[in-house]
Amino acid sequence: MPLLTIQNRQITWTSLLVLGYLFYLLLGAMVFQxxxxxxxxxxxxxxxxxxxxxxxxxxxxxxxALEQLVQVLMEAWVKGVNPEGNSSNPSNWDFSNSFFFAGTVITTIGYGNLSPSTVAGQMFCVFYALFGVPLNLAFLNQLGKGLSAHLITLERWVQKPGRAQVVQTLAVAVFLTTGTLLFLIFPPLVFSYVEGWSYGEGFYFTFITLSTIGFGDYVVGTNPNKHYIPVYRSLTAIWIVFGLAWLAQVFNVAADLMEKFLQLRWYKPDFSLAEGATTKLEDEPEQPRVHIPS
Known part of the structure; x- marks a missing residue:
């Protein structure tokens, strides 16, 4: 019966996780409303x-007539055309913007402020994402391993058990602090200066982008009244790739901590006990059976 008890505890904590997940969604819905x-x-x-x-x-x-004009403006916005612009405005599909769009496709950010309008472009986008998304996941996986490689190096360098725990904790703190500064704290300062946003708006854009939520309410390089350098959005796309890899590692660590907190990994079936009991029964010699006639 111990095995059955362990399995029941595993099911209990899984049910708790499901209920907690649903409660979190309901809580978010009520607060947003x-x-x-x-x-x-x-x-x-x-x-x-x-x-x-x-x-x-x-x-x-x-x-x-006014409603028709509003409808035309809405369609223009959906297709990424600036209603206030003219033919002299930079194209939304020049190389820099196209490079940025390709990055939002394979990283599954999908801001929604720009999308292909031709059938050929839409079909290419489907197959481009079909092969690009797995390629991006594989690339981010390798990049994440590279970002956390210094942790493995420190583990090999440290040999004393007492010092190992301290250095590992320090290494994780340095990893989190450095990544937070490079990908969450400093970039909003740049976006605030270039885009004219407040720091809060820049920080909001930064996290929504790197977490691949991508609402599309804030997108870099889309203000028609500003002059951007040609490589601005391309450099932003490169920053996004490295930021995605770092934040994915942070999310993985957070997910592991949540699983341990909910004890999902604390109650795993220990089949070694059952195997040991079976082996013990097999090793014991068979006892002679005594037949008592009635």
Whole structure:
């Protein structure tokens, strides 16, 4: 019965993880609704008010025509065309922007502010992602191993058990601190300067990008009123690749800690006990059977 008890504990902690996962989703839904719904209602009412003012100032334009204009502007935005721009504006599909878009495809970030509009481009995007996403995962896996290689080097260098734990803890702290500075703290300063965002907006963009959430509400190099150097978005794409590898390692460590905290790995079936008992029974000589006649 010990094996059955261990398995029941494993099922219990798995059920706890599932319930905790669902509770976390419900909690997020309630908080987002509480924080954002009132603001959405405000902007929606303000938008309707601005349309009414526009119709009052331009009496030659009726409501239906205005709605058609809004629809055209929305379609232009979806296709990545700046409604305020003209033919002299840089193309959304020059090499630098195309390189950045290719990176968002294979890293599964998918901002959504730019997408292929031709059938040929859409079909190529499908097959490009089909082979590119596994290639990206393999590349990030190797890059992550390289980023954490210094931890293995320190483990080999340290031989004394008492000192090993201290150095390992210090190495992990250095890894986390250095990565946080390079990928989460300093980049928002650059984005704030180049894009004109606040530091909070830059930090928000940084984390949403490196975690591959990619809402698309903030994207670098898309302000038509700013002049960007040609390699700006390409350099950003390279930063994204290294940042993805580092943050993936952090997420893996966090996931392991959560699993250990929930004791998912503490109650594994110990088949060695059952095998030992079986071997012991096999090694014991068979006892003579005594037949008692009735």
């Amino acid at each position: 509480l924080l954002e719904k009132q603001s959405e209602t405000h902007f929606r009412d303000q938008f309707q008010l601005e349309k009414l003012k526009f119709l009052q100032n331009y009496t030659c334009l009726d409501r239906q």
